[in-house]
Amino acid sequence: MAAPSATSPAPSKRFLVFFDFDETIVNESSDDAVVRAAPGQRLPDWLSRSYREGHYNEQMQRILAYLAEHSVTEDSIRSMVENIPPTPGLLTLFQYLQAHKQDFESVVVSDANVYFIEAWLERAGVRHLFHRIFTNPASFDADGHLVLLPFHAHGCQRCPENMCKQVIVREYLERRLQERAGCPFQRVFYVGDGANDICPMLALGPRDTAFPRRNFPMHRLLQKMQEAETEVLKVSVVPWATGQDVVDCLKRLEKER
Incomplete structure (x- = not known):
């Protein structure tokens, strides 16, 4: 689901920043946080064992159905999400982007879901910073059950079946180029942490910057790619x-033309 903000940024914005959500904006997985709303704050073994590699969206659908079956309320789920702590320094980063909003356009690209992300950003008072949110659709039905759906179908072999972030990044850059009358962003930044943040790096160029969270999967995988001296990876x-x-890095790069 792509959720627009109230106002569209002006074409004069020079920089575009993509953000992952779980363990990037917030300091843990929002899906894990919601599990604490389950009876005994844990899942039964049969449910934990039902996960299949590359099918996490399906697994989360089963988890949300389990919560619904045990009468976990929307208030309980929202409270768990809203109280996830931000990753250290991320609110400082948001303050910087707010102070330089004439230069930066920010977008969320996440394999979480729109209900969790909107709830957290609104509670933190930073929803207005984001022009778009690309994530899995999720909403409460008439029975009060949170229903999760996959974001899209794609043919990428590297990514989970419900989301390829490279497809999202490429399509967004192409669309914004048209909307900006052919004026590209001077630089694109991507802030992430996970293995599924590797694929969109292949959509970025030599003037762009990847910000992998240190010692998280994205960082380790990028290190391996750099050591292999692959020609595919162009991004700094x-x-x-x-x-x-x-x-600190944005301050340095913002001064460069």
Whole structure:
């Protein structure tokens, strides 16, 4: 689902920032946080064992159905999500983007879901910073059950069946280029942490920057790609431990034309 903000950014914005959500904006997986709303704050073994590699969206659908069967309310789910702590320094990064909103357009690309992401961003008071949110559709039905759907179908062999972030990034860049009357962004930044944040790196160019969270899967995989000296990876790589690390790099790059 793609959720637009109230106002569209002006074509004059120079930079585009993509953000993952789980373990990037927030300091844990929102799906794991919601499990704490289950009876005993844990899942039964049969449900935990039902996960199949590359089919996490299906697994989360089963988890949400289990919560519904045990009368877990929307208030309980929303409370769990809203109280996930931000990743250290991310609110500082958001403050920087707000102070320089004339230059930066921000977008979320996440394999979480729109209900969790909207709930957290609104509670944190930063929803207005994001022009679009690309994530899996999710909403409560008439019976009060949170229903999750896959984002899209794709043919990428690297990615989970419900989402290829490279497809999303490429299509968004193409669409914004048209909407900006052929004026590209000067630089594109991508802030992430997970293995599914590797594929969109292949859509970025040599003036762009990948910000992998230090010692998380995205960082380790990018290190391996760099060591292999693959020609496919063109983007610059700047690991980060806190949002302040990203701010410091953005300050340097913003001065470059």
